[in-house]
Every structure is written in C-alpha cells, then in structure tokens.
Amino acid sequence: xxxxxxxxxxxxxxxxxxLVGITIAIAAALALPGAVxxxxxxxxxxxxxxxxxxxxTVPSLALFGFLLPFIGIGEHTAILALTLYALLPxxxxxxxxxxxxxxxxxxxxxxxxxxPRQILWQVELPLAVPSIxxxxxxxxxxxxxxxTIAAFIGAGGLGVFLVRGIAMMDKQALxxxxxxxxxxxxxxxxxxxWIERKLSPA
Amino acid sequence: MYHENCSPVSSILEIRDVCCALGGRPIxxxxxxxxxxxxxxxxxGRSGSGKTTLLKTVNGLVPVSSGEIRFEGRAAxxxxxxxxxxxxxxxxxxxxxxxxxxxxxxxxxxxxxEKWEPARVAxxxxxLFETVGLPPAEFRHRYPRQLSGGQRQRVGIxxxxxxxxxxxxxxxxxxxxxxxxxxxxxxxxxxxxxxxxKTALFVTHDVREALLLGSRIALLDDGALELVATPGxxxxxxxxxxxxxxxxxxxxxxxx
Numbered sequence: 001x002x003x004x005x006x007x008x009x010x011x012x013x014x015x016x017x018x019l020v021g022i023t024i025a026i027a028a029a030l031a032l033p034g035a036v037x038x039x040x041x042x043x044x045x046x047x048x049x050x051x052x053x054x055x056x057t058v059p060s061l062a063l064f065g066f067l068l069p070f071i072g073i074g075e076h077t078a079i080l081a082l083t084l085y086a087l088l089p090x091x092x093x094x095x096x097x098x099x100x101x102x103x104x105x106x107x108x109x110x111x112x113x114x115x116p117r118q119i120l121w122q123v124e125l126p127l128a129v130p131s132i133x134x135x136x137x138x139x140x141x142x143x144x145x146x147x148t149i150a151a152f153i154g155a156g157g158l159g160v161f162l163v164r165g166i167a168m169m170d171k172q173a174l175x176x177x178x179x180x181x182x183x184x185x186x187x188x189x190x191x192x193x194w195i196e197r198k199l200s201p202a
Numbered sequence: 203m204y205h206e207n208c209s210p211v212s213s214i215l216e217i218r219d220v221c222c223a224l225g226g227r228p229i230x231x232x233x234x235x236x237x238x239x240x241x242x243x244x245x246x247g248r249s250g251s252g253k254t255t256l257l258k259t260v261n262g263l264v265p266v267s268s269g270e271i272r273f274e275g276r277a278a279x280x281x282x283x284x285x286x287x288x289x290x291x292x293x294x295x296x297x298x299x300x301x302x303x304x305x306x307x308x309x310x311x312x313x314x315x316e317k318w319e320p321a322r323v324a325x326x327x328x329x330l331f332e333t334v335g336l337p338p339a340e341f342r343h344r345y346p347r348q349l350s351g352g353q354r355q356r357v358g359i360x361x362x363x364x365x366x367x368x369x370x371x372x373x374x375x376x377x378x379x380x381x382x383x384x385x386x387x388x389x390x391x392x393x394x395x396x397x398x399x400k401t402a403l404f405v406t407h408d409v410r411e412a413l414l415l416g417s418r419i420a421l422l423d424d425g426a427l428e429l430v431a432t433p434g435x436x437x438x439x440x441x442x443x444x445x446x447x448x449x450x451x452x453x454x455x456x457x458x
Contacts, residue, residue, distance in 0.1 A: 102298070102301070104294055104295075104296050104297070104298035105298050105299070105300060105301065107263065107294065107298060108292060108294060108297075108298030108299075108358075109298075109300070110263065110287070111261050111263060111287055111290075111292035111294075111371075112287065112288070112292060112311055112312055112315070112361070112362075112364075113284045113285070113286075113287035113288035113312065113315060114284075114311075114315060115284055118315070123300060126302050127301070127302055
C-alpha cells in the first residue's frame with residue numbers, strides 16, 4: 001500500500017466521521033426533545049412517526065437525488081438526507097423508552113407529588129436511557145454505512161473510494177473504502193453498546 | 203342547617219356528592235363520605251365497583267365530574283395539586299417503587315421533594331426503616347428488584363409515610379401478597395395505626411381485610427355507596443352487597 005493511499009484513507013475517514021458526527025448530533029438534537037414532546041401527545045405521535053417512517057423508506061440514493069435540485073451538491077445536502085434517516089431510530093427508541101416506564105411507577109410518582117418536570121427528569125428519562133442509547137446506536141451504525149453514498153453528491157467521506165473503485169473496477173479502492181467504514185461501524189456499535197450497559201439503571 | 207363553610211368539626215377529608223364519569227360511563231354516583239382524623243375508612247367493593255376510582259379522585263389522579271372534595275378544610279380546587287399530594291401518602295398494589303433508585307432513595311422521596319436538609323432526610327429515612335420493620339443496614343442500598351413482594355410493600359408504606367402526611371391512601375396494597383405475608387403486613391398496619399395514629403383511606407375487595415383494618419367500612423356497589431358501617435354493624439348488615447360479602451366469610455374454611 002503506498003503512503004498516499006494511507007494518507008487518503010485517514011483524511012477520508014476523518015471526513016466520514018465528521019459527516020456522521022454532525023448528522024447524529026443534529027438528529028439527536030431534534031429527535032430527543034421531539035420524543036419528549038410526543039410522549040405527552042398521542043395525537044401528534046402518529047403523524048410524526050408516519051413522516052419519519054416514510055422518510056426511512058425512500059431509498060437513500062433517490063433521496064439525495066430529490067434534494068439535489070433544491071439545495072445543490074455537497075456536504076449540507078448529504079447531512080440533511082442522513083439526518084432524515086437517523087431521526088426515526090432515535091425518535092422511536094426514545095419514545096418507546098419513555099412510554100415503556102411502568103404505569104404504576106409513573107402513577108405513584110404523580111401521586112407522591114412530583115411535578116411533570118421532575119417525573120420526566122428523575123423517572124422517565126433515566127429509565128429510558130438504555131432505549132435512547134440503543135436508538136443512537138442504530139442511528140450511528142446505519143449512518144456510517146449510508147454516508148458512503150454521500151460521495152455521489154460530492155460530500156466526500158469513505159464513499160469516494162467506493163465511487164472510484166466501482167468506476168475503475170479497482171478492488172484496492174473498494175477495500176480502502178469498505179474496510180474502514182466497516183471497522184468504524186463495528187467500533188461505534190461496540191462502544192455504544194458498552195455505554196448502554198454502563199448507563200442502564202441497576 | 204349550618205353554613206357550608208363553618209362546619210363545627212373540621213374533618214380531614216370530605217367527599218360531597220361526588221360523581222365521576224369516564225368516557226361517558228358513570229363510575230361514581232353521588233358519593234358522600236367524611237373521614238375523621240385517626241380513623242381508617244375501608245372502601246370495600248367488587249372489581250369495577252368504583253372503589254379505586256374514588257380513591258384516585260381524592261388525590262386528583264382522576265377528576266370528578268361533579269361534587270366536591272375537601273381536604274383539611276379546603277376544597278381540592280383551592281389546593282395546588284402537587285402540594286396537596288405531598289400531604290397524602292399513596293400506596294398501590296405493586297408498590298410502584300422507582301426501579302432505578304435504592305430503597306433509601308425511594309423512602310426519602312417526598313422529604314427530598316419538600317427540600318428537607320439532607321441530614322434530616324437521612325434521619326427520617328432511618329426512622330422509617332424501623333417503623334416498617336426493615337433493618338436499614340441490610341436494605342438501605344438494595345434496589346426494588348432485590349426485594350420480596352412483602353419487603354417492597356413495606357418500602358412502599360415507608361415511602362408513603364415519608365414526610366409524615368396527614369392522610370394515607372392505600373389501593374389494595376396487600377392484594378398480590380401470599381396470605382402469610384399479607385397477614386403479617388395487616389398486623390403491622392394495625393400496629394402502625396397505634397404508633398403513628400394516621401388517618402387512612404384503604405381500598406380492598408377482601409372483606410376479612412376490611413373487618414380487620416377498618417374503623418369504618420364504606421361498601422360500594424356499581425359506583426354508589428350502599429352502606430357505611432363499623433365492622434360490628436357490618437357483620438349484621440342486611441343490604442344485598444353486604445350479605446354477599448358476608449356469605450364468603452361463612453363458606454370459607456368449612457370442611458368438605
């Protein structure tokens with residue numbers, strides 16, 4: 001392996017991580033408060049989950065294609081599309097976690113005179129943590145994979161190797177893109193699983 | 203007739219002509235019941251008779267459709283719901299302990315919500331361990347899932363007693379316990395009544411429990427109060443539901 005390739009792997013990996021990091025940060029910033037709001041509103045829940053479900057079913061390459069005419073080529077388009085995909089797992093898992101809190105626990109919290117805010121922060125969210133982290137984990141791992149497609153719209157990342165490898169029938173380029181992405185996904189999966197275990201309420 | 207607001211003796215809890223309908227279905231019909239300081243009023247009834255709903259209207263978990271509930275001389279509407287609930291202990295069937303908190307943290311819940319000094323909370327929790335008969339050293343750091351059903355219920359009672367509330371609400375607290383543990387806790391409830399002299403509203407479908415624990419028994423049938431009587435009077439009562447409940451006493455234990 002020539003040193004240029006090594007350097008390129010590092011720089012594209014970092015770019016890839018950047019895409020994933022920004023995506024997950026935005027998706028979490030939207031989905032976590034969103035789930036908290038939706039937990040209190042069964043009516044809105046159907047609409048929002050429906051929308052995120054639909055967003056999820058659109059093939060990613062097609063979604064990039066749809067967005068291109070509106071916001072053009074580049075990183076922000078990729079991040080927008082990736083964020084749409086990452087929303088659902090985080091939203092759904094957080095909701096499941098909050099709604100999954102034992103009714104008797106919630107009822108006694110209310111009956112003991114806890115305010116809705118205290119119930120949220122001291123009871124519901126701590127008990128939902130494993131589920132929330134599981135959602136972040138799914139979102140992160142899928143985003144690492146999906147982000148390789150971002151290269152098709154000029155957003156860089158490890159997908160650059162894949163685009164090149166496919167175009168030039170270059171196995172080495174394909175591996176240079178696929179292996180680091182796979183490693184990244186595995187590490188993220190393991191790491192977040194560890195955090196999930198650590199944060200689980202006793 | 204006295205003016206509404208100057209009843210000579212102020213009862214701790216007054217339920218006045220309370221009706222409650224959920225989803226258009228009447229659950230409670232014109233309930234009138236007064237609970238005086240120090241007594242244990244048992245709400246006895248079959249499943250679906252409205253006894254749990256009545257209990258939950260008292261702490262505002264279920265809103266009333268009409269009528270009024272007065273606690274410590276003030277109408278429920280004049281109370282801040284959170285402040286009012288902190289003056290009413292609440293114990294339910296499966297205790298509803300917070301699974302992510304230790305026993306110690308669970309028991310100290312209301313004092314901490316009331317912003318007591320940490321040292322005072324710790325002393326209170328220590329005392330409550332004694333009150334419900336659990337050795338603090340052994341149980342302090344355990345989590346609810348590490349307890350037996352009876353121990354969980356003791357912790358639930360200790361938590362309800364937390365900030366020394368004037369009224370305790372019990373919703374079939376012993377229903378899911380084995381008979382021996384249930385009997386132990388019933389005895390302990392009686393002892394507790396002597397030592398802490400609490401006023402309690404206690405829901406059960408077990409007529410034996412009602413006779414054992416109640417200073418008075420309020421019998422509910424299909425959302426209406428059929429009878430309010432002392433255990434002695436209840437044993438001689440002739441109303442249909444009372445007779446039906448008493449019949450279960452006569453039959454049980456008879457050798458085949």
